[in-house]
Amino acid sequence: MINIAIxxxxxxxxxxxxxxxxxxxxxxxxxxxxxNIKYVLDLRDFPNTPVQDKIIHDxxxxxxxxxxxxxxxxMGGLEPAYTFVKKCLQAGKHVVTSNKALVAQYGADLFxxxxxxxxxxxxxxxxxxxxxxxxxxxxxxxxxxxxxITGILNGTTNYMMTKMFYEGANYADVLKQxxxxxxxxxxxxADVQGHDACRKIAILSSVVTGKRVDFEEIHTEGITKxxxxxxxxxxxxxxxxxxxxxxxxxxxGIKAIVAPFMLQATHxxxxxxxxxxxxxxxxxxxxxxxxxxxxxGELPTASAVVADIVEAAFGADKSMLASWTTEKLALRxxxxxxRTFFVRMKGKRQxxxxxxxxxxxxxxxxxxxxxDEEFAFFTDRMTEEEYATKAKEHSDILSCIRxxx
Amino acid sequence: MINIAIxxxxxxxxxxxxxxxxxxxxxxxxxxxxxNIKYVLDLRDFPNTPVQDKIIHDxxxxxxxxxxxxxxxxMGGLEPAYTFVKKCLQAGKHVVTSNKALVAQYGADLFxxxxxxxxxxxxxxxxxxxxxxxxxxxxxxxxxxxxxITGILNGTTNYMMTKMFYEGANYADVLKQxxxxxxxxxxxxADVQGHDACRKIAILSSVVTGKRVDFEEIHTEGITKxxxxxxxxxxxxxxxxxxxxxxxxxxxGIKAIVAPFMLQATHxxxxxxxxxxxxxxxxxxxxxxxxxxxxxGELPTASAVVADIVEAAFGADKSMLASWTTEKLALRxxxxxxRTFFVRMKGKRQxxxxxxxxxxxxxxxxxxxxxDEEFAFFTDRMTEEEYATKAKEHSDILSCIRxxx
Numbered sequence: 001m002i003n004i005a006i007x008x009x010x011x012x013x014x015x016x017x018x019x020x021x022x023x024x025x026x027x028x029x030x031x032x033x034x035x036n037i038k039y040v041l042d043l044r045d046f047p048n049t050p051v052q053d054k055i056i057h058d059x060x061x062x063x064x065x066x067x068x069x070x071x072x073x074x075m076g077g078l079e080p081a082y083t084f085v086k087k088c089l090q091a092g093k094h095v096v097t098s099n100k101a102l103v104a105q106y107g108a109d110l111f112x113x114x115x116x117x118x119x120x121x122x123x124x125x126x127x128x129x130x131x132x133x134x135x136x137x138x139x140x141x142x143x144x145x146x147x148x149i150t151g152i153l154n155g156t157t158n159y160m161m162t163k164m165f166y167e168g169a170n171y172a173d174v175l176k177q178x179x180x181x182x183x184x185x186x187x188x189x190a191d192v193q194g195h196d197a198c199r200k201i202a203i204l205s206s207v208v209t210g211k212r213v214d215f216e217e218i219h220t221e222g223i224t225k226x227x228x229x230x231x232x233x234x235x236x237x238x239x240x241x242x243x244x245x246x247x248x249x250x251x252x253g254i255k256a257i258v259a260p261f262m263l264q265a266t267h268x269x270x271x272x273x274x275x276x277x278x279x280x281x282x283x284x285x286x287x288x289x290x291x292x293x294x295x296x297g298e299l300p301t302a303s304a305v306v307a308d309i310v311e312a313a314f315g316a317d318k319s320m321l322a323s324w325t326t327e328k329l330a331l332r333x334x335x336x337x338x339r340t341f342f343v344r345m346k347g348k349r350q351x352x353x354x355x356x357x358x359x360x361x362x363x364x365x366x367x368x369x370x371x372d373e374e375f376a377f378f379t380d381r382m383t384e385e386e387y388a389t390k391a392k393e394h395s396d397i398l399s400c401i402r403x404x405x
Numbered sequence: 406m407i408n409i410a411i412x413x414x415x416x417x418x419x420x421x422x423x424x425x426x427x428x429x430x431x432x433x434x435x436x437x438x439x440x441n442i443k444y445v446l447d448l449r450d451f452p453n454t455p456v457q458d459k460i461i462h463d464x465x466x467x468x469x470x471x472x473x474x475x476x477x478x479x480m481g482g483l484e485p486a487y488t489f490v491k492k493c494l495q496a497g498k499h500v501v502t503s504n505k506a507l508v509a510q511y512g513a514d515l516f517x518x519x520x521x522x523x524x525x526x527x528x529x530x531x532x533x534x535x536x537x538x539x540x541x542x543x544x545x546x547x548x549x550x551x552x553x554i555t556g557i558l559n560g561t562t563n564y565m566m567t568k569m570f571y572e573g574a575n576y577a578d579v580l581k582q583x584x585x586x587x588x589x590x591x592x593x594x595a596d597v598q599g600h601d602a603c604r605k606i607a608i609l610s611s612v613v614t615g616k617r618v619d620f621e622e623i624h625t626e627g628i629t630k631x632x633x634x635x636x637x638x639x640x641x642x643x644x645x646x647x648x649x650x651x652x653x654x655x656x657x658g659i660k661a662i663v664a665p666f667m668l669q670a671t672h673x674x675x676x677x678x679x680x681x682x683x684x685x686x687x688x689x690x691x692x693x694x695x696x697x698x699x700x701x702g703e704l705p706t707a708s709a710v711v712a713d714i715v716e717a718a719f720g721a722d723k724s725m726l727a728s729w730t731t732e733k734l735a736l737r738x739x740x741x742x743x744r745t746f747f748v749r750m751k752g753k754r755q756x757x758x759x760x761x762x763x764x765x766x767x768x769x770x771x772x773x774x775x776x777d778e779e780f781a782f783f784t785d786r787m788t789e790e791e792y793a794t795k796a797k798e799h800s801d802i803l804s805c806i807r808x809x810x
Contacts, residue, residue, distance in 0.1 A: 019548050019690045030547050030725070124545070130691045132545030139544070140529070140537030142435050143424050143711030268697060271676040276693075285424045285708035286535045288681075289698035292673060293691065303690040306548030311725070318721040320435070 002031065002313045005039040005062040007084060008075030009046060009055075012098050012125070015302025016072060016309075017051060027306070031313045038068060063087055070312045072305060073097040082106050089113045089121060094312035098125035098305050104199040108212045111323035120321060122308035127200045128153065128277050130300025131293035132307075137207050137281070138322045144283030146208040150246035150404075153200040155275035155295045156184045156191040157223050157243045161260075162273040165240050170228040183275060193222035194243060194258040201245035204279070205256060207322045211329035213256070219334040221259040230399055232368045233344065233376045238265045241401060242272075253332040261404040262342050335385035340378055340403040342366075346396040349375035359390050374398060407436065407718045410444040410467040412489060413480030414451060414460075417503050417530070420707025421477060421714075422456060432711070436718045443473060468492055475717045477710060478502040487511050494518045494526060499717035503530035503710050509604040513617045516728035525726060527713035532605045533558060533682050535705025536698035537712075542612050542686070543727045549688030551613040555651035555809075558605040560680035560700045561589045561596040562628050562648045566665075567678045570645050575633040588680060598627035599648060599663040606650035609684070610661060612727045616734035618661070624739040626664040635804055637773045638749065638781045643670045646806060647677075658737040666809040667747050740790035745783055745808040747771075751801040754780040764795050779803060 006013050020027065020035060028034050039062045040051045059080070062068050071088040073095060075081050081102050088095050090113055097103065103110075103123045114121040124134045128151070137146070152158050156178060163174045175192070178184035190196045202215035223243050234241050239262045247256040263270050268290045272278040277295025282288055294300035311319070340363070345352065349365060352375075356362060361380035368376075379387065391397055411418050425432065425440060433439050444467045445456045464485070467473050476493040478500060480486050486507050493500050495518055502508065508515075508528045519526040529539045533556070542551070557563050561583060568579045580597070583589035595601045607620035628648050639646050644667045652661040668675050673695045677683040682700025687693055699705035716724070745768070750757065754770060757780075761767060766785035773781075784792065796802055 023548060023550060023690065026550055027548060130688075131694060132541045135545050136537045136541050139716065140540050140709075140712050142715040143428060143432060143708045145428060145431055268676075271673075283535075283708060285428065285704045285711075287699045287702070287705050287708075289536060289696075291694070291696060293694035297692070299690045300692050303548045303688060303692075304545075306690070307545050310547040311544065314723070314725060316721050316723040316725075318719070319724075320716070320719060320721075 001034040001036050002069055003036050003038040003067045004070040004072060004309060005041060005068045006037060006072045006074065007041040008073065009040050009042040009044070009051060010074065010076070011298050012074040012301050012305065013040065015298035016074060016305050019299065019302045019306045021050065027310060031310055033313065035309065035313055038065070059084055063091055068093060070094045070096060070309055072309060073099055073102070074305065075099070076101070078102060078105060085110060086113060089117055089119055092117050092119055094120045094122070096122045096305055096308040096312060098123070098301055100126040100196070100199045100203060104202045104215050107203070107206060108324055108326040112326070115323070120312050120319070122311060122321070123203070124308050125301050125304035127203050128279055128291070128293065129295040129297060130303050131277055131279065131291050131295065132304070133204070133279050133291050134207055134322050136291065137204070139320050141281070141283050141286060142320065144285045146281060147284055148246070148248045148282035149201070149204045149208065149279060150244055150269065151197070151201060151204065151279040152242055152269055152272050152277055153197040153245045153279070153295065154191055154243060155277055156188065157197070158272065158277070159183045159275045161223065161226070161240070161242055164226065164228060164231050168228055168231065171224065171226060192224055194220040197243060197245040198258045201247055201256060201258060205247040205254070205329065206324040209254070209329050210324045211327045212324055213329045213331070217331050218256045218258060223260050225399060226260050226401070227399060229368070229371060230344065230401060232371070233342065233366050234262050236366055236368060239263055240270055242269060244269070244404065254329065255332045255334070255337045257334060257337070259402055261402050263404050267404065335388070336383055338381045338383050340381050340405060341387050342376060342378055342401045342403055344374055344376040344398040344400075345394070346374050346398055359394070378403060406439040406441050407474055408441050408443040408472045409475040409477060409714060410446060410473045411442060411477045411479065412446040413478065414445050414447040414449070414456060415479065415481070416703050417479040417706050417710065418445065420703035421479060421710050424704065424707045424711045426455065432715060436715055438718065440714065440718055443470070464489055468496055473498060475499045475501060475714055477714060478504055478507070479710065480504070481506070483507060483510060490515060491518060494522055494524055497522050497524055499525045499527070501527045501710055501713040501717060503528070503706055505531040505601070505604045505608060509607045509620050512608070512611060513729055513731040517731070520728070525717050525724070527716060527726070528608070529713050530706050530709035532608050533684055533696070533698065534700040534702060535708050536682055536684065536696050536700060537709070538609070538684050538696050539612055539727050541696065542609070544725050546686070546688050546691060547725065549690045551686060552655070552689055553651070553653045553687035554606070554609045554613065554684060555649055555674065556602070556606060556609065556684040557647055557674055557677050557682055558602040558650045558684070558700065559596055559648060560682055561593065562602070563677065563682065564588045564680045566628065566631070566645070566647055569631065569633060569636050573633055573636065576629065576631060597629055599625045602648060602650040603663045606652055606661060606663060610652040610659070610734065611729040614659070614734050615729045616732050617729055618734045618736070622736050623661045623663060625662070628665050630804060631665050631806070632804060634773070634776060635749065635806060637776070638747065638771050639667050641771055641773060644668055645675055647674060649674070649809060659734065660737045660739070660742045662739060664807055666807050668809050672809065740793070741788055743786045743788050745786050745810060746792050747781060747783055747806045747808055749779060749781040749803040750799070751779050751803055764799070783808060
């Protein structure tokens with residue numbers, strides 16, 4: 001029997017208890033031993049629940065119990081999660097977490113301790129909820145140099161963009177709807193501003209490079225400025241708009257960004273809709289691959305957490321595990337990165353065409369029926385800095401969206 | 406240094422040599438040791454190639470060389486592959502294969518030997534080419550009971566169905582095109598009749614159940630009867646037609662089939678086009694997930710083979726590996742399975758409507774502009790046997806395609 005402790009009995013914690021109970025038999029068979037939840041650490045009590053007798057309020061109880069081999073951190077947030085996880089690893093316990101903030105901020109330190117103590121620090125559920133992505137990147141793409149990871153990594157914003165695409169709704173209405181049916185939180189900042197996706201792409205970039213990525217260095221824009229009109233233009237080109245979190249490597253270095261992008265219908269991420277997440281990967285040998293699934297939710301996320309518990313409990317002494325060092329990954333300055341931009345501009349195309357053509361090296365003009373007081377265009381490829389400088393001179397720009405080629 | 410031998414220097418074998426060479430540095434780092442190709446076994450010589458000095462024609466040379474720790478079988482076919490692989494495992498060598506015929510036919514026996522000899526028998530590349538699927542099913546879905554696996558597992562036929570969908574082309578023309586540009590073989594039987602996809606779904610079903618699946622028991626139909634007209638009807642319902650290989654579990658047992666299916670636009674497999682493959686998985690906790698990528702091709706397949714070489718060479722003594730026993734998995738009789746059928750019928754709807762409605766319990770009639778001498782309909786759900794019995798009485802049925810709900 002392997003004793004484990006769960007820290008945090010919120011949505012994911014409840015899910016973990018449920019998965020371990022519902023699939024008890026097959027999990028026991030796979031691990032080769034029973035998994036027993038000995039403690040559930042939470043500030044609250046949970047009378048009349050399956051865990052009522054396991055609830056503890058004092059972290060030291062589980063820390064000092066040598067029977068506890070695996071600790072599951074599903075509290076979220078940086079503290080006290082960081083202190084607790086650190087102490088568990090130092091005490092020689094395996095730790096499984098779904099906490100992206102923790103992994104993005106302190107991953108390198110925690111891997112270091114885990115290595116020293118010869119225990120595992122696993123975090124599959126921190127990115128993409130139930131989508132198997134961390135482990136496949138390490139064990140299935142082990143023959144490849146990963147040249148690109150581009151993900152739809154936030155379910156809330158993808159639900160919103162999908163609604164805006166299919167229903168022509170505007171941002172404010174869609175946000176309200178998402179909040180009403182529980183897909184967006186009362187304070188949606190972390191989702192709609194891209195901060196959540198940013199931490200996730202930082203983690204994925206660290207996994208494939210083995211170096212620490214400072215997520216604060218990743219240029220991050222949310223979806224708050226995307227309008228129903230932007231979506232109308234996208235549709236005229238059979239494109240859509242998605243919040244992408246992406247890291248790409250080429251001869252110039254590694255560029256990373258979180259921002260809304262216009263996407264061609266042929267791109268595998270184009271048809272990833274609603275609250276689904278997906279991670280597109282390009283390996284230098286494998287070529288294109290994509291992992292798709294439910295990026296959040298009690299059971300999908302818990303499924304990933306329990307798969308990590310199984311790995312920890314299975315007890316292989318030598319495994320290929322995701323980790324990175326404290327060495328910082330150098331990211332290219334976003335200003336240097338060359339892109340094509342979609343630009344919407346107030347005014348009549350006939351009057352502005354020649355000046356706009358010259359300034360932005362327009363590759364194509366776009367128009368939407370009914371939007372007579374404006375027009376739009378795709379620029380030629382130029383650096384972000386060049387675009388920004390030029391855009392400053394044109395006060396009549398209504399919106400600008402990057403284009404994923 | 407870890408010495409390996411490659412059996413077969415065809416497309417995949419060449420790819421394996423290329424991947425090991427191109428990504429030498431990072432592979433060495435991940436394994437913690439150099440991987441050295443000591444022998445390449447082939448009947449032919451390959452003067453002026455990178456392997457000219459490594460070519461051997463005698464299997465016993467590699468078998469009796471104790472320095473060879475990992476043998477890569479990329480010859481294809483059942484013999485001599487089976488005999489060679491068996492001897493290698495018995496000699497205590499790890500074996501990596503991309504050979505779906507071998508794994509589908511002799512998997513259980515080979516796992517048994519591998520277990521006895523405490524070596525690994527790995528076969529990631531045998532299904533879905535470069536798509537990571539075997540390993541994630543075992544290590545990432547370890548908390549789940551897999552209730553469904555449905556795949557587009559054959560690139561040739563998916564290329565053909567995509568062409569038929571987008572270009573309205575007919576079967577014969579598309580096959581010719583596919584042969585001309587190398588996507589279909591001169592003898593396309595194994596692909597277009599579904600035999601290739603059948604072996605692959607048999608392997609996937611064995612991986613998730615741990616039991617041997619007799620692929621000859623899986624009802625298998627190819628795409629040879631699919632017509633441009635069928636595709637036209639599908640389009641009127643915003644559906645497409647794909648060759649699916651699927652295994653599903655419910656309270657009645659496990660049903661498996663390989664056949665063309667009509668697919669809704671909302672299904673994740675709907676937009677898997679051209680030579681791409683994808684595997685849709687439903688776990689009882691994870692929910693829906695999909696793995697997408699290049700199902701064939703020199704480098705993608707070799708990438709999967711080399712990832713297995715890395716796993717074998719990495720040398721963990723205890724790993725969660727895919728395998729199954731000789732115990733046979735009982736599949737439901739296909740005749741008992743209930744489905745909705747799309748049926749095209751010769752004649753005027755007005756004249757036949759009442760009799761057809763009663764016989765097939767029609768849920769919806771369909772018509773296509775220009776196809777005036779025929780009509781089509783979806784039946785209500787009924788067993789395959791019931792449909793077959795009824796269909797026998799109607800000599801004017803032009804085609805019938807199952808519907809994936």
